[in-house]
Amino acid sequence: MDLLTYILFFGLALTLITWLSPARWQIWVILAGTVLFLALEAPVSLLILGLTTGSSYWIFRTSLSLTTATILILVQNITIFVLYKIGIGAALLSPVDRLIPLGLSYYSFRQIHYAIERYKGKVGPHNFGDYAAYMFFLPTILIGPINRFQPFLRNIYRRRWDANLFSEGLERILYGYAKIVIIGNFLLTNKLTAVVTALEGKNEWLATYLRVLNYTLNTYFQFAGYSDVAIGLALLLGFRVMENFNYPFLAPNINEFWNRWHISLSSWCRDYVYTPMASITRKPIIGIIMTMLVIGLWHEISLKYIIWGVYHGLGVAVWHLYNRSELSKRLQNSLPAYDYWAILLTFHFVLFSFVIVKEENWQAIVQTYRLLLGLA
Incomplete structure (x- = not known):
């Protein structure tokens, strides 16, 4: 049975059991179902998630300062994420985990989000059960989106059969x-x-x-x-989580594309990478490049994805310069069907970027570009 079918059957069974359970136990049923799923399919991921969930909650309850606790959690999650992304620990993985533990890319970023929001004082009153329910929420733990803690916490106490x-x-x-x-x-x-x-x-x-x-x-x-x-x-299960895609290939520019593509990741990077980097350096272009680098490295830590991230970062930066220029105003006023040409250009800018990550080696990448540009 392929993973998609298995997720569907398991998810539907969990839904039935959840709504048949007493209301006060339903969140715990979902959590237990997630634990069972990971125990059967990805035990290494279950171990990592269990340990990091416990530590990322209880570190804040120690005598450490808020800043120290936040840094510790960030270092913990980034270290584990990077080690598995570069292949360390791969021998421990089951086939279903693919290249890294199942769901690691998503729950690592959720824990970082939680730590930063606690540091900012924006997380409302909650207990460990609330946080564990958030981290062990089966629908989003495996395939995203990278949903936020505050809306999830509100859902826990407001959800009803609908x-x-x-x-x-x-x-x-x-x-x-x-x-x-x-x-x-x-x-x-x-x-x-x-x-x-x-x-x-x-x-x-x-x-x-x-x-x-x-x-x-x-x-x-x-x-x-x-x-x-x-x-x-x-x-x-009674939870509304954030959207992740909004017709990205109809975006009229590359900036809008990233507002529509993998929305949960791009908005995460906007809040936790772009905003602090642009604020510290006073140079938005540095924030843009760093944001796209993080998005690239989230997918894979490799030179190809670094170049892919820089490609998109430069694209967004150039678009911002163009959008403020007189050329932009003149073209919008004089070029027939400007909006359609803008969509077509944006689509092909994105299309060309996928050559970098699609091909197996640099020789194949160069050859593909030569063919596409009519140079071969």
């Missing part, structure tokens, strides 16, 4: 499943790949373009589909 919410959740799961299975797996992975194969040797430019297009669209539909499933499962 047939409309439940229906909305089923719809989102259906949409997500269709994106992954019908569009991603069938139309793109199977059908479009067959078209590309047939074009190879006949029209290399078109074959190359469609191959990169296939990778880009498949990345979106798979990722957005899993996010829909996660949001849908959360709705079934």
Whole structure:
């Protein structure tokens, strides 16, 4: 059974058991279900999550200063995240964990968010059970979004059975499943790949373009589909979590693209990377570059993703300069169908960036760019 199907069956079973349980036990049922899922599928991840959840809560209850406690939690989570991202500890991982412990990228950033918000004094009264429920929330622990603690805490005490919410959740799961299975797996992975194969040797430019297009669209539909499933499962359990995608390929500029793509990660980086860096340096461009670097390294710690992050960071910075220029005003007033050209340009800027992360080596990256630009 593939992971998506397993998550769906497990999530639906957990939903049924949760709503059949007494109201005061429902949060604990969800937590126990998450523990069971991780124990069966990713025991290493369960161990890491359990230890870091306990430490990131109880460190704040020691005699350490608020600043010291926050730094300790940040160092703890960043260290574990980086060690697994660069391959240390890989021998301990089960097949389902893929390259790193299942869910580590998401729950590490949730713990950092929690620590910083506690440092700022923005976290309301809560107990360890509330925090554990947040960290062990099955729908978002595996595939995102990186939901925030404060809205989740409000949900814990306000949630009630709501047939409309439940229906909305089923719809989102259906949409997500269709994106992954019908569009991603069938139309793109199977059908479009067959078209590309047939074009190879006949029209290399078109074959190359469609191959990169296939990778880009498949990345979106798979990722957005899993996010829909996660949001849908959360709705079934009575929780509304933040959206993660908002038609990013219809964005008219690269800045707007990042307001629509992986919203939970980009907004996390805006709050915890861009804002402090821009404030400290007084140079927004440094904040932009650092933000995109973190987004790149969140995916993979490698030179390719560093370059990918810089590529997007420079793109956002250049767009801000252009947007304040006279050229921008003149083009908007004089160029026919400006908005459509802007969307097309933004899409292809993003499309070209996926070449960097798609190809296996630098030689293949250069060759793909040469083909796309008509230089080979």
